[in-house]
Amino acid sequence: MKDREIIVENLVKSYPSKVKAVDGINFRVDEGKIFGFLGPNGAGKSTTIKILTTLAFPSSGHATVGGFDVVSQATEVRRVAGVALQDVGIDPLMKSMELLVLQGRLFGASKSAATARAKELLELVQLSDSVNRRAGTFSGGMRRRLDLAMALVHQPKVLFLDEPTTGLDPVSRRDVWREVRRLNRELGITIFLTTQYLEEADELADTVAIIVAGKIAAEGSPAKLKAAMGEESINLVFDTPELAEKGRSTLEQTGDRVQLDRETVRLYLSKAAGSIPTVVNQLQNAGLAPVSLTLTQPTLDDVFLQVTGQRLVAADAAQSKSSRSNRRVEVN
């Protein structure tokens, strides 16, 4: 029995309204890995985390965290799992130190041990200067950090982070990423994180699962998922959609497939860089001159589009990749 594993088998959660929030999912998170659970709002991410952290029962199926069953061994699961839910759960009238000491004591630590641990954690999340401030006066980023510290009080072996960076500014987001990576690398904590951000999953996760409408649509390492997409692409921008259409028909036989999106032609092929001379020659022969030519590696965004047929609309303007195209894409 490995004490840092998460195993999920045929997990189903249905609500009285007959809605299946989670519909028969299976996955496994190996010891010391970071698992990214990716999906749009309402896809079943939070429900899954609630089941795995003992806040909700599954309707059917089976799951273990650190070798303990989430239904029959809930107390043991609570001891090995640290949890930071999407809505930061802190009493704003309490001071950060008080909250951490109480949390530690509820996990069974003595007063002195809980106090020592609290000091250590406040230093870790860089809140040592705010020990005697009420949590209600904290900024969003500080509250997240305090919440993370509370999740770490009992030295969990598995850490659940539900959308840890939603609503954070890009700088705070990078801080959280660095911290997550460090907890994983230095302490060997297995991390299960849900996110709406492709970039986040790409950046952090060893394995990514894409959940759509309660079902897992794709799973694998980011590299593998992207590789499955096939290829890199050469992107050509023309002056007008008409010229782009000519470009598309010219290059139809060159790549594995060609996409036309207004003035842009995307040519997917396995060795894009090496094919540039050929592409340029063909265009010249056809009398076409693109305004720009760029090379793109496949992104998780592409994977997402492929498996779900829709773009993941991120609530964040910093997500340049997803804002790239909400326009209609014509797949050839």
Add this chain to the structure above:
Amino acid sequence: MNTKTLDISAPHPAENKTLSLPVHIYLLVMRSLTSLLRTPEALLPPVAISIFFLVIYQSTLGKAASFIPGIGGSYLGFILPLSIVSGSLSGSGIAAQNLVRDIERGYFDKLLLTPVRRAALLLAPILAGAVILGIQAAIVVIVGLILGLKPATGFLGLLAVIGLGVLLGVGFAGFTVSAALGSGSAAATQGASFLFFPLTFLAPTFVPLALLSGWLEVAAKLNPITYVLEAMRTLLNTGWDANAIGTSILACLALAVAMYVLAAFALSVRTRRT
């Protein structure tokens, strides 16, 4: 973020150890009290209203009270229990408000994620509320003394009056806590505490029980507040009456048991993990 390293190999601070229920209750009561005392603006109105009514009743009815037979002592000793009881009712919502705030802010879930004993989650806010009720009742009693109250049973009698007020409030708190757990909403919880308000008047509120008749007498006899008022009045105006005190304690306990069955049910529904 800095790069301080935590030693994961250090002994687990909580290795297979769950503290006993009294320790969990103590920890959570202290936390509730800390939190409650940081919002004194929520605690003062119930006391202020109790004192207001005490002064108003005493000033308007105090002199006319000699026309009412069966008061058996001073009018102040007759009416002060009403003031304490109404404070117990409005104060019984404190525990529930505290709980519903935790639920709304997600802190309740945070506590559910620890190995804390579930009974402590129910009892702690109620006991913290009881401490507040005791302080409120003591303040009302002190105001009574300033107004000239001469308790027939002395200092111990005053403690008994405060104790009965707390006991009654704790019973009613079981109901408001059920509402908090059941609804998870502050507004619904607030509404639940108003439900008791009429009960104060289905009792020998302004005249002794012997003067009530008809449906009001029946209602008063079924109302636990009646027995609490009677016991408090004997303590303040006539002397120790084991029968009256015993009956009032039984009435409070009966109320508390009924309400706590309800609260335990509401807690199990909230933590059923559906």
